[in-house]
Amino acid sequence: MHIVTVAEMRALEEQADRQYDLSSHILMQNAGKSAADIFEAHLLPHHSMNGLEVLFLIGPGNNGGDGLVMADHLVEAGAFVSLYRWKERKLTVREQDISEAETVSELESVLQSTDYIIDALLGTGHSRPLPDDMRALLRRVEQERERRASLRIVAIDLPTGLNPDTGGVDPGTIHADITITLACPKLGFFFFPGREYLGELYVGDIGLPPELENHLTTEMLTDKQVEDLLPGRSLNSNKGTFGKVMLFCGSPPYPGSAYLAGTAAGRVGAGLVTLAVTEQMLPVYAGSFHEATFVLFPPEDSGSFQRSQELITHLPGYRSLLIGPGLGQSPNTREVILQILEHLRNQPEEKRPRLVIDADGLNNLSALEHWWTLLPSGTVITPHPGEMGRLCNGLKVSGGNIDRLELARGKAKEWNVTLVLKGACTIITDPAGNTRINWQANPALATAGTGDVLAGMIGGFLAQGLSPFDAAGTGVYLHTAASELVSANIGDAGLLASDLLPQIPRAMVRCRQS
Numbered sequence: 450m451h452i453v454t455v456a457e458m459r460a461l462e463e464q465a466d467r468q469y470d471l472s473s474h475i476l477m478q479n480a481g482k483s484a485a486d487i488f489e490a491h492l493l494p495h496h497s498m499n500g501l502e503v504l505f506l507i508g509p510g511n512n513g514g515d516g517l518v519m520a521d522h523l524v525e526a527g528a529f530v531s532l533y534r535w536k537e538r539k540l541t542v543r544e545q546d547i548s549e550a551e552t553v554s555e556l557e558s559v560l561q562s563t564d565y566i567i568d569a570l571l572g573t574g575h576s577r578p579l580p581d582d583m584r585a586l587l588r589r590v591e592q593e594r595e596r597r598a599s600l601r602i603v604a605i606d607l608p609t610g611l612n613p614d615t616g617g618v619d620p621g622t623i624h625a626d627i628t629i630t631l632a633c634p635k636l637g638f639f640f641f642p643g644r645e646y647l648g649e650l651y652v653g654d655i656g657l658p659p660e661l662e663n664h665l666t667t668e669m670l671t672d673k674q675v676e677d678l679l680p681g682r683s684l685n686s687n688k689g690t691f692g693k694v695m696l697f698c699g700s701p702p703y704p705g706s707a708y709l710a711g712t713a714a715g716r717v718g719a720g721l722v723t724l725a726v727t728e729q730m731l732p733v734y735a736g737s738f739h740e741a742t743f744v745l746f747p748p749e750d751s752g753s754f755q756r757s758q759e760l761i762t763h764l765p766g767y768r769s770l771l772i773g774p775g776l777g778q779s780p781n782t783r784e785v786i787l788q789i790l791e792h793l794r795n796q797p798e799e800k801r802p803r804l805v806i807d808a809d810g811l812n813n814l815s816a817l818e819h820w821w822t823l824l825p826s827g828t829v830i831t832p833h834p835g836e837m838g839r840l841c842n843g844l845k846v847s848g849g850n851i852d853r854l855e856l857a858r859g860k861a862k863e864w865n866v867t868l869v870l871k872g873a874c875t876i877i878t879d880p881a882g883n884t885r886i887n888w889q890a891n892p893a894l895a896t897a898g899t900g901d902v903l904a905g906m907i908g909g910f911l912a913q914g915l916s917p918f919d920a921a922g923t924g925v926y927l928h929t930a931a932s933e934l935v936s937a938n939i940g941d942a943g944l945l946a947s948d949l950l951p952q953i954p955r956a957m958v959r960c961r962q963s
């Protein structure tokens with residue numbers, strides 16, 4: 450599903466008119482019908498439209514027009530609809546226009562009884578700050594919701610005052626419980642603070658021919674897309690079919706990282722997981738990770754060449770290699786990484802394992818000038834904002850605002866990598882600028898070790914033959930989907946990274962069933 454800027458959305462609408470005779474009027478009819486259908490489906494199975502009280506706040510432009518069409522459909526389906534036209538200060542209740550003098554008190558009484566308020570004030574045409582009286586109206590709606598927890602607010606296309614290009618919000622913008630956006634999600638939905646204002650997001654089809662979107666390169670990850678990307682599982686398969694993953698991860702202070710990443714690689718379906726560990730570390734893993742095999746690695750005080758050669762000797766036959774989680778930072782470790790990278794660069798592409806570098810793999814590299822020139826092509830890197838900052842010479846990288854999109858795109862191209870810029874609404878972008886953004890945000894994931902799980906999942910998908918961009922997108926999406934399954938039981942705090950592991954296969958099943 451493509452994500453659009455306002456300019457792209459307008460261009461799509463213009464092209465639909467020019468090439469397919471889909472006038473603005475037709476698109477609006479489709480938009481209003483689609484919003485009504487989504488609203489009705491959302492109500493079921495607990496509520497029906499019959500007798501439901503719905504108040505529409507209607508703005509001066511096409512967003513208001515969408516609201517009017519939607520209102521007609523709701524009336525037909527049996528709802529009690531009131532319309533408040535903001536510009537004209539005019540209220541219509543059950544088809545009766547309320548006289549101007551009484552509008553204010555009547556609006557107040559409708560507000561106090563309505564089940565739903567539909568925000569069709571402004572959509573993508575919002576420019577300039579919201580006028581005071583519109584802010585006051587929205588504030589009154591917000592107060593009413595605070596008073597009455599059952600009141601629900603539905604935004605059409607977007608919550609009024611949210612900037613669809615940047616995710617900025619006007620001080621008057623209120624949180625929607627549901628946003629029914631039209632045709633495509635808007636770029637600003639994936640950035641903060643806007644992301645917090647949308648509630649549940651639905652996308653309404655307005656009948657734009659899909660081929661109009663062919664040139665768009667930014668997508669929202671969806672169940673359907675990930676389902677299509679998941680590797681097939683033929684009946685006649687063996688562990689070789691699903692690829693082997695090698696991990697160079699974990700060190701005495703951080704033993705759990707290798708376990709979390711390795712198990713995650715297995716949980717996404719990789720055929721075999723091997724940990725390259727020192728003899729000192731072996732007992733830690735042998736007791737907890739029964740399925741793994743091990744490459745015994747010389748200890749850190751032996752020469753880096755001896756260490757890297759041990760791993761390199763075992764690499765043939767491995768389809769992916771994960772370097773980094775829990776590795777620690779030291780000159781020796783950095784040397785080992787550099788020698789492994791040199792070996793991979795000198796291998797023909799079809800023979801070498803696909804590489805994922807995370808955490809201390811990145812931290813070790815970021816100390817070097819032009820570190821990216823050392824990477825083999827097709828590498829995936831998975832920095833969180835702090836690691837990204839280090840990779841960018843100490844730049845301060847934001848947790849979630851729009852700046853991070855341009856940064857990610859620019860750096861994926863400059864560094865020639867598939868870049869996973871982690872955090873709420875993780876961005877995945879490749880050197881050609883293709884971008885996928887994860888809509889899911891879950892604060893339960895903000896805990897140590899969840900990044901190790903993600904890196905392992907991506908390694909596991911690479912081993913199964915997915916391209917770097919697809920493996921990264923699939924891993925990111927299922928990682929949050931697994932966290933949602935955990936959160937369904939425990940809420941949004943208290944998740945341990947290891948809780949994700951058994952939920953990963955369930956997240957894949959859910960994706961396939963959706």
Ligand SMILES: NC(=O)C1=CN([C@@H]2O[C@H](COP(=O)(O)OP(=O)(O)OC[C@H]3O[C@@H](n4cnc5c(N)ncnc54)[C@H](O)[C@@H]3O)[C@@H](O)[C@H]2O)[C@@H](O)CC1
Nearest residue numbers: 473476477480510511512571572573574575576577578606
């Ligand atoms: N044009 C089309 O073909 C389609 C448009 N659609 C709908 O149309 C919306 C965009 O329509 P518009 O371009 O008319 O934009 P809006 O309906 O968002 O608002 C534009 C109107 O609001 C006024 N306005 C802008 N900023 C304001 C502010 N701060 N305070 C008060 N008034 C302000 C403008 O002067 C203009 O009259 C979309 O969000 C979507 O809901 C959909 O129906 C799909 C098809």
Ligand SMILES: Nc1ncnc2c1ncn2[C@@H]1O[C@H](COP(=O)(O)OP(=O)(O)O)[C@@H](O)[C@H]1O
Nearest residue numbers: 833871872873890891892894897898899900901
């Ligand atoms: N609020 C959030 N919403 C969605 N995902 C999140 C959120 N906070 C953290 N994450 C995800 O959790 C993981 C944390 O990884 P990272 O910061 O590398 O931690 P660690 O190195 O301790 O494992 C990343 O995949 C990140 O995208």
Ligand SMILES: [K+]
Nearest residue numbers: 568571605607
């Ligand atoms: K709106």
